[in-house]
Amino acid sequence: MVDSRRGLIVSYIVRYALLGIAAVILVFPFVYMLSTSFKARSYVLDIPPTLIPKDPTTANYAQALGTADFARYFLNSAGVAVVSTFLIVLLSSMMAYAFSRFRFPGRRLIMGTIIIGLTIPTMMLIIPQFLLARDLHLLNSLPGLVPFYVGTALAFNTFLLSGFFETIPRELDEAMLIDGAGPWRRYWNLTLPLSKPALATCAIFAFLGSWDEFAWALTVLNDTDSRTLPIAIALFQGQHSTSWGLVFAASILAIAPVMILYIVFQRYFVSGITTGALKS
Amino acid sequence: MTTPVTTRIDPLRTTRVAGVPRRRKTPFVAGAGRRTTLAAYLFILPGFVIYAVIMLYPTIQTVLLSLRDWQIAPGADSPWVGLDNYIRAFQDPVFLNSLVNAAVYTAVTVPLQIIIGLFLAVLLNSKLPGRVAFRVLFYIPVVTSWVVVSLLFRYIFASDGGVANWFGVDVLHVFSGNISWFQGRWTALFAICALGIWKGVGWSMLIFLAALTGVPQELNEAAAMDGAGAFRRFWYISLPTIRASMAVVVILLVIGGFNVFISVLLMSGGGPGDQTQVPLTYMYNQAFKYLDFGYGAAISFALTAIVLVISVLQYWWTRRQLREDS
Numbered sequence: 001m002v003d004s005r006r007g008l009i010v011s012y013i014v015r016y017a018l019l020g021i022a023a024v025i026l027v028f029p030f031v032y033m034l035s036t037s038f039k040a041r042s043y044v045l046d047i048p049p050t051l052i053p054k055d056p057t058t059a060n061y062a063q064a065l066g067t068a069d070f071a072r073y074f075l076n077s078a079g080v081a082v083v084s085t086f087l088i089v090l091l092s093s094m095m096a097y098a099f100s101r102f103r104f105p106g107r108r109l110i111m112g113t114i115i116i117g118l119t120i121p122t123m124m125l126i127i128p129q130f131l132l133a134r135d136l137h138l139l140n141s142l143p144g145l146v147p148f149y150v151g152t153a154l155a156f157n158t159f160l161l162s163g164f165f166e167t168i169p170r171e172l173d174e175a176m177l178i179d180g181a182g183p184w185r186r187y188w189n190l191t192l193p194l195s196k197p198a199l200a201t202c203a204i205f206a207f208l209g210s211w212d213e214f215a216w217a218l219t220v221l222n223d224t225d226s227r228t229l230p231i232a233i234a235l236f237q238g239q240h241s242t243s244w245g246l247v248f249a250a251s252i253l254a255i256a257p258v259m260i261l262y263i264v265f266q267r268y269f270v271s272g273i274t275t276g277a278l279k280s
Numbered sequence: 281m282t283t284p285v286t287t288r289i290d291p292l293r294t295t296r297v298a299g300v301p302r303r304r305k306t307p308f309v310a311g312a313g314r315r316t317t318l319a320a321y322l323f324i325l326p327g328f329v330i331y332a333v334i335m336l337y338p339t340i341q342t343v344l345l346s347l348r349d350w351q352i353a354p355g356a357d358s359p360w361v362g363l364d365n366y367i368r369a370f371q372d373p374v375f376l377n378s379l380v381n382a383a384v385y386t387a388v389t390v391p392l393q394i395i396i397g398l399f400l401a402v403l404l405n406s407k408l409p410g411r412v413a414f415r416v417l418f419y420i421p422v423v424t425s426w427v428v429v430s431l432l433f434r435y436i437f438a439s440d441g442g443v444a445n446w447f448g449v450d451v452l453h454v455f456s457g458n459i460s461w462f463q464g465r466w467t468a469l470f471a472i473c474a475l476g477i478w479k480g481v482g483w484s485m486l487i488f489l490a491a492l493t494g495v496p497q498e499l500n501e502a503a504a505m506d507g508a509g510a511f512r513r514f515w516y517i518s519l520p521t522i523r524a525s526m527a528v529v530v531i532l533l534v535i536g537g538f539n540v541f542i543s544v545l546l547m548s549g550g551g552p553g554d555q556t557q558v559p560l561t562y563m564y565n566q567a568f569k570y571l572d573f574g575y576g577a578a579i580s581f582a583l584t585a586i587v588l589v590i591s592v593l594q595y596w597w598t599r600r601q602l603r604e605d606s
Contacts, residue, residue, distance in 0.1 A: 002310065006569035012408070015403050015406075015408060016408075018403060019403055019404070022396075022414075022418065023398055023414060023418070025472050025478070026417060026418055026420065026421055026478065026481070027417055029421075029429075029432050029433070029436060029478075030420065030432075031425075032436070032443065033432050033435075033543065036365070036376075036435070043442070045438060045440060045442075045448070046441065047441055047446050048446055048450065049441075049443050049446055057480070074339070080377050091326055091327035091330065092323070092327060094323045094326070094327060095324050095327045096585040097323055097458060098319075098320040098321075099324075101321035102314075102317070102319065102323075103316065104316065104317040104320040104321065108318075110324060110328065113336065114331070116336075116339075117335050117336075119329060119588075120335060120339055120584075121535070121539050121584060121587075122561050123541060123563075123580070124339075124580040124581065124583070125335065125338040125342060125343055125565070125580075126339070126580075127337060127342065127345060127563075127567050127573050127576050127577050127579070127580065128338035128341030128342050128345060129334065129338045130334070130567075130568075131341070131573070132334075132337070132338060132341075134354075135486075135529050144370045147330055147333075147334060149333055150330055150334070150472065151330045151331055151333065151334025151335055152334060152335065154327050154330065154331045154335075158327070158393075160549035174342045181482065182319075183316075183323070184319075187323070200407050202299070208559070211425075212426070214425070214426065214427050214541025214542055215541065215542065215564075219568060228427055230295065230427040231427075231430075233427055233431065234427050234431070234546055236436075237546075242436050247431060248431075248435075249588065250430075251428040251431065254425060254427075254428060255424055255425065255428055258423055258424065258425070259420075259423075260420075262420070262423045263416070266416060269419070269423070270486065270490075277552075
């Protein structure tokens with residue numbers, strides 16, 4: 001008894017030690033970034049590195065939000081991400097609803113076409129999409145990002161939601177049908193309210209996808225004023241290669257909403273990731 | 281929604297027990313034929329139009345563009361050149377080198393992400409107090425934007441005043457002097473791989489953690505009673521149970537590895553002198569720096585085709601393995 005208890009304690013200590021090492025390695029870079037964002041420029045590349053900033057300053061944040069215009073880029077990103085998220089959730093839930101509740105000619109063909117979309121890497125399409133955006137006069141326009149963010153996210157979210165809708169008993173639909181409810185009312189008043197967790201998962205991933213998107217925005221946006229946060233940060237770093245404090249102050253602004261979403265909606269992340277792995 | 285899905289859905293359909301019919305799907309919701317069809321189309325139409333224009337049309341266009349010498353000026357004549365762009369690509373040392381770099385990146389990051397991720401998942405797969413907190417922490421790099429972490433790792437791997445050099449020179453004494461990480465091909469790839477592993481382990485950990493909850497506890501306890509140690513129990517009980525998930529993780533990570541882009545673009549920019557280009561950064565350069573859209577499209581499509589072939593081979597191979605075992 002004593003032996004097994006001692007064994008248990010030892011095993012706990014070993015496990016906590018290993019987990020602790022992993023936690024330090026995985027989290028330390030963020031702590032260091034946070035620390036640097038409070039350092040004056042002359043201290044950011046000090047050797048040995050300091051975790052607690054000497055003469056901490058909030059000047060980087062003031063400059064990022066003020067002269068460096070990151071407040072504008074934050075709002076640009078937020079606007080694009082919110083509108084895209086709303087459209088992605090609405091349109092993919094409508095498609096998923098049709099697939100899971102109706103039998104109609106071409107159903108399998110259309111579903112198959114959507115499944116193909118799951119396997120196409122978005123980067124492969126960047127050249128023809130650029131030409132398309134030029135022809136549709138959507139280059140260099142912030143609202144012009146939205147259809148591209150929506151279009152690339154639809155396949156995955158439709159797939160995720162149809163899986164969830166399949167689990168809702170059809171007897172409920174039939175009960176509403178007998179009461180004379182049309183398809184839109186059944187979708188809006190029955191399926192959507194019962195699918196809140198799945199919709200939340202979709203919304204979170206749709207928001208993150210649009211908020212963090214980099215390659216497309218970098219390719220189509222030219223005006224300084226219409227930049228989104230990721231490209232503003234990357235281009236700023238390119239021009240001021242040693243202003244690390246300022247770069248990381250802006251980076252903290254960019255990842256703060258993501259971290260808040262992540263901590264608050266943790267369980268939706270887990271379900272979304274594990275379902276997402278089945279994408280293939 | 282908190283119950284992980286991977287444990288119940290078997291993506292390779294290997295565990296279907298003979299004689300047990302698959303659950304019959306409940307029928308569709310009834311409705312008058314023509315009106316139901318119309319309603320269904322109306323539900324699908326808005327999303328499908330956007331999907332077709334943004335995804336399907338460009339997919340076809342990628343192939344068509346890759347067969348032309350594309351002239352960027354609107355209205356200019358872009359002659360068809362057949363497979364010239366592809367022939368050029370496979371004779372282009374920079375493109376071939378970019379494929380090697382992507383293969384190296386994949387060969388380094390995929391096994392390490394899987395081993396470390398699985399190790400962390402096994403550590404967390406118990407009633408350890410505080411396990412949720414660790415899981416949340418380990419997943420933070422995964423949810424952070426590639427742009428931010430790429431810049432962060434550039435800062436860490438800075439030649440003067442970077443933490444990596446300080447750690448190697450002043451703490452471990454393994455380097456004799458500061459390394460200029462991004463001035464050489466292999467040191468730059470090292471930093472890029474380090475970021476890939478660091479950012480990815482949380483993801484594979486989460487998938488494995490979900491899969492491990494499907495390991496039958498009775499079996500584990502019975503084996504422990506018979507004196508099987510933790511390692512043997514892991515090897516003979518846990519590992520076989522999670523093999524289907526393992527196959528999915530490997531395939532997805534390999535696809536992701538060959539499609540590495542943002543970290544290379546922002547950390548080394550493909551330099552010095554094109555030595556660390558990967559297919560996507562090279563494609564991006566060809567298209568948006570030299571405006572050679574036809575060649576860029578050929579590189580894109582060639583990469584996708586190569587990755588597709590690799591994935592299909594992996595899929596067949598794992599399916600055969602799993603069948604042979606059962």
